[in-house]
Amino acid sequence: MLITISPGAPESTRSALLLAAAERGLAAQAMANGRGGEVVAIAGVLPALLGDLPGIDSIQAVHKPYMLASLEARASSVVDVGGVKIGGGAPVIMAGPCSIESRETLVDIARSVKAAGATMLRGGAFKPRSSPYSFQGLGVEGLRHLAAAREETGLPVVTEVMEPDQVEVVAAYADMLQVGSRNMANFPLLKRIGQCATPVLLKRGFSATLEELLMSAEYIMASGNPNVVLCERGIRGFDAAFRFNLDLNIVPAIREVSHLPVIVDPSHGTGRRSLVKRMAMAGLAAGADGLMVEVHPNPEQALSDGYQTITAVELAHIHRHGLALHEALAGLDDEVSDDTLTIDVPAPITAFRDETPVVLSA
Numbered sequence: 001m002l003i004t005i006s007p008g009a010p011e012s013t014r015s016a017l018l019l020a021a022a023e024r025g026l027a028a029q030a031m032a033n034g035r036g037g038e039v040v041a042i043a044g045v046l047p048a049l050l051g052d053l054p055g056i057d058s059i060q061a062v063h064k065p066y067m068l069a070s071l072e073a074r075a076s077s078v079v080d081v082g083g084v085k086i087g088g089g090a091p092v093i094m095a096g097p098c099s100i101e102s103r104e105t106l107v108d109i110a111r112s113v114k115a116a117g118a119t120m121l122r123g124g125a126f127k128p129r130s131s132p133y134s135f136q137g138l139g140v141e142g143l144r145h146l147a148a149a150r151e152e153t154g155l156p157v158v159t160e161v162m163e164p165d166q167v168e169v170v171a172a173y174a175d176m177l178q179v180g181s182r183n184m185a186n187f188p189l190l191k192r193i194g195q196c197a198t199p200v201l202l203k204r205g206f207s208a209t210l211e212e213l214l215m216s217a218e219y220i221m222a223s224g225n226p227n228v229v230l231c232e233r234g235i236r237g238f239d240a241a242f243r244f245n246l247d248l249n250i251v252p253a254i255r256e257v258s259h260l261p262v263i264v265d266p267s268h269g270t271g272r273r274s275l276v277k278r279m280a281m282a283g284l285a286a287g288a289d290g291l292m293v294e295v296h297p298n299p300e301q302a303l304s305d306g307y308q309t310i311t312a313v314e315l316a317h318i319h320r321h322g323l324a325l326h327e328a329l330a331g332l333d334d335e336v337s338d339d340t341l342t343i344d345v346p347a348p349i350t351a352f353r354d355e356t357p358v359v360l361s362a
């Protein structure tokens with residue numbers, strides 16, 4: 001059940017609910033509801049008399065299975081990553097190499113993506129590669145390079161963590177923990193990440209449904225970390241022409257049921273450099289709160305995913321048009337009613353009609 005506590009309710013109300021849940025062996029988690037109050041999600045039902053506690057606003061017994069991630073729990077979330085706000089405002093661009101290759105190249109890339117408009121740096125230190133013979137990433141050394149690049153540029157950094165035991169060391173360096181597509185359903189990892197406060201970028205598994213994605217977010221939130229951003233990064237299709245298919249339906253569909261911010265990754269979502277620019281725009285048009293893009297000064301030479309990697313100059317182009325698109329679409333989700341929408345029926349076009357009578361010569 002979902003219990004909303006109004007702003008200004010005594011602290012004792014929340015503790016009484018959490019205690020009552022614990023006494024019955026029910027998992028429970030409290031979270032801010034974005035309206036000044038709090039919401040408590042309880043995996044089960046508490047006795048009705050607890051509804052009489054001071055400051056209880058509403059009790060929902062029927063709700064989505066992803067209680068904390070659902071729009072029923074709270075208003076739209078904004079996740080703060082080292083001062084960069086994801087959700088509700090201008091699109092956030094996270095950019096950088098697929099894999100961290102060396103300190104020098106990473107710092108150079110960080111400078112160039114910053115100049116191109118990115119507000120976060122991405123880069124993989126622990127890499128989930130399809131082949132055990134491919135470059136597996138620099139590990140902790142890569143994390144140190146990330147910290148150096150942040151130091152140089154001020155950009156907060158996001159990087160992948162693959163195992164529960166890595167969470168502590170990755171969180172010591174990163175501003176945001178990335179859960180990769182292949183680990184979206186690694187529940188021990190999600191639970192461990194949920195125990196720290198570091199924001200999380202949860203990438204959709206490439207065969208995961210919308211509900212499975214939100215249930216994975218729920219694992220993190222139910223463990224105590226509400227700072228989750230979702231990422232659509234392409235699903236498996238039948239056409240070998242594309243590495244993955246960017247499933248943009250899910251962006252507005254998530255908005256209908258969840259308060260979590262959502263970003264789009266057109267690099268993995270297409271697997272093709274030439275498609276990244278247009279699909280980045282499509283992602284923003286679908287309502288994404290930001291983009292994650294793979295960038296390298298020499299994509300052909302990148303140690304991983306070079307075929308889907310663009311340059312910083314191309315990123316600047318995406319950034320410029322992305323901001324213009326975002327502005328052009330402001331208000332698209334506003335309610336429309338008879339008062340706000342007038343339909344101008346165009347007058348029939350006559351200007352081009354040739355009304356000169358045809359004279360047939362004898």
Ligand code: PEP
Nearest residue numbers: 098180181182203233268
């Ligand atoms: C990545 O971001 O480099 C990555 C491996 O992403 P995904 O988990 O979406 O494949």
Ligand code: MN
Nearest residue numbers: 098294304305
């Ligand atoms: Mn990659």
